[in-house]
Amino acid sequence: MISLYIELKGLEKRLAVLQDGKLVYYRTASSDDAGQQGSYYIGRIDSVHSGINAAFVEIGEEKKGYLTKQKTVKFAESDHPNKKDIAPSKFLPQGQRILVQVEKEAHGQKGAVLTNLVEIAGVSLVYMPFGQYCAVSKKIPDLIREDLRTAVSSWLTGQEGVVVRTDAANRSLHDLQLELENLREQYQELQKKAQQEKREGLLQPVPLFWKDLQYWISQSSNGECYSDDASFLKQLPLGEGWTKTWHHGKESLFTKYDLHSSEEKVFQKQVWLSNGGSISIEHTEAMTVVDVNTARQVKNRNAEQAFEETNLLAAKEVSKQLLLRDVSGMVVIDFINMKSQSSRQRVLQTLKDQVEKDEKHVMVYPFNELGCVMLTRKRTKPMWYETHLERYSHETGFGWRKSAHASAYSLDRAIRDHIASIETEDVQIKVDSATWENFVGKDKGYLMSIEKDYQVTLHPIIEDREAPYYEIFVTM
Known part of the structure; x- marks a missing residue:
């Protein structure tokens, strides 16, 4: 369930x-x-760069978006045999207004990665107005897959394309055709909206x-x-x-x-395995490192067998944690060293089989000489630790702690739960200035909304602290 x-x-x-x-x-x-993956923007091509075959696009956000010439409708429609060698300015005229969609969210110093080849996603189909192909999920059995490909392809016109998702195998052709028509209508509405919009900025967010x-x-x-x-x-x-x-x-x-209690597990460094072993997950700026630790007692057992058992359990758990925590980018797994090549192969195959179920593309590489396996998982947005933690220095080096805006999120939930548990009109809070600033919102808009919705008055006592802090300590 x-x-x-x-x-x-x-x-x-x-x-x-x-x-x-x-x-x-x-x-x-x-x-x-607003700038999350899938959102639609009206952009203006700000600068074109031949060296990278791309342009930077003003979309009304803090950072300009990045758009390659291959991701434009003009490039897709061109039948020129050497269009890959044509200057990007031919497909991306400077100053032109353009409808774009976010493919990859802004991260760090990099702006959002954009596409002009917009898609409209449904439950069973993804409609691509300029896709020019029909792709069917490989998870659908072969016979059903070919029948779906034939049927859906017959509904497409012009340059249309469609991706048929796994769920389509459980739906009637009539329902799928109705969904396709609905997605077409959504695209037409999006085009009308884009033509009417005069400024660069968010046109339509994805819920x-x-x-x-x-x-x-x-x-x-x-x-x-x-x-x-x-x-x-x-x-x-x-x-x-x-x-x-x-x-x-x-x-x-x-x-x-x-x-x-379930939510807290997402942030735990150590995850226990059913045989007493564990995996430890560490995030660094360059990669995520997973260390596999054996069960405590292996003295009276065949060590190689015990190591393989723990590594097999770890391979399954790592795949679950990738999905749960939305780990992306490079991941290095330091498995317990096994001498047997067949043991290594079984562990590697188990890991590959498990990540096949992932919603994102995962590439798994063979064991290296150190007994480690590297994998990469497609990145579409920042990971939770990048948005909820901040790096700080201390006497022995550097560490990670909850950021001020993450502390504001926690404060918000604590206040609402406190009000729900105790009937009160006044709440006093000790809080550091950065957390409070993130909590109240622009022009104190969020503070006013929560006081209005819950019929309370919040009384902050601002404290000068280095680390984020709050305490709801008195209800008057």
């Missing part, structure tokens, strides 16, 4: 997916996550967690969905086998359904 929990009230939005009662997927977003939810809804024909936003819950494309529950109490959704 799949259970979806979508908390949209408060500064930080949260999505938790439980499978048979266990947390398998966790994502967060902030209220101003928070939309792609994540589409993925999980497609994994099962039945399940349960909980949210504290009735309108969002209503628009979710859930099948008849799904139930919807609207949470409208004062306490947060995660508190109501006791999800905090």
Whole structure:
């Protein structure tokens, strides 16, 4: 049974997916996550660079977006035999307004990666107005896959393209054709909206967690969905086998359904295995490192067998943690050293089989001479530690701690849960200045909204501290 929990009230939005009662997927977003993957923008080509065959595009965000000539409609429509050698300015005229979609979110000093070849994603289909091909999920059995390819291809016109998702195998051709027509209409509406918009900036955001939810809804024909936003819950494309529950109490959704203990597991460094072994997960600026540790007692057993058993369990757990924590980029796994080549091969194959189930593309490389395996997982957005932690220096070097805006998220939830548990009109808070500044919002907008919604007055006592801190210590 799949259970979806979508908390949209408060500064930080949260999505938790439980499978048979266990947390398998966790994502967060902030209220101003407009530039998330999949959002549509009206942009203006700011500067064109022949050396990288790309342009930087002004999209109304802090950083300009990056758009290559290969990701433009003009390039896709061109039938010139040597179009790869043509200057990018022919496809990306400086100053031109252009409809773009975010492929990869802004990160660090880099702006968002954009495409002019926009897509409209549905539950079972992804519509590509200029795709020119029909791709069907390899997870669908061969006979069904070819039948779907033939049917869907016959519905396409001109340069249209479609990606047929795994979920399509469980739907009728009539339903799929209706979905395709609906996606076409959405694209036409998007074009009209783009023509009417005069300024660069966000044209149409993708609803928070939309792609994540589409993925999980497609994994099962039945399940349960909980949210504290009735309108969002209503628009979710859930099948008849799904139930919807609207949470409208004062306490947060995660508190109501006791999800905090499960949520904490996402941030734990050490994860225990069923045989007493463990894996330790460390994030660095360059990569994520996973260290596999053997079970405590192996004296009376065949050591090689014990090491293989632990490594096999670790391979399965690593694949789960990649999905749960949304780890991306380079990952190095330091398995327990095994002498047997066949043991190494079994562990490697287990890891490959497990990551096949991942929603993102994962490339696994063979064992190296040190007994380590490297893999890469597609990056589309910053990882949680990059958005929730900050690096700081101390006497013995550097460390990581909760950032001020992450502390503000925690403060927000603590205040709302406190108000829900105790009837009060006044709340006093000790808090550091950075956390409070992140909490109150621009022009104190969020502070005013929470005081209005909950009929309370918040009284901050600002303290000068180096690290983020808060304490709700008196209710008057």
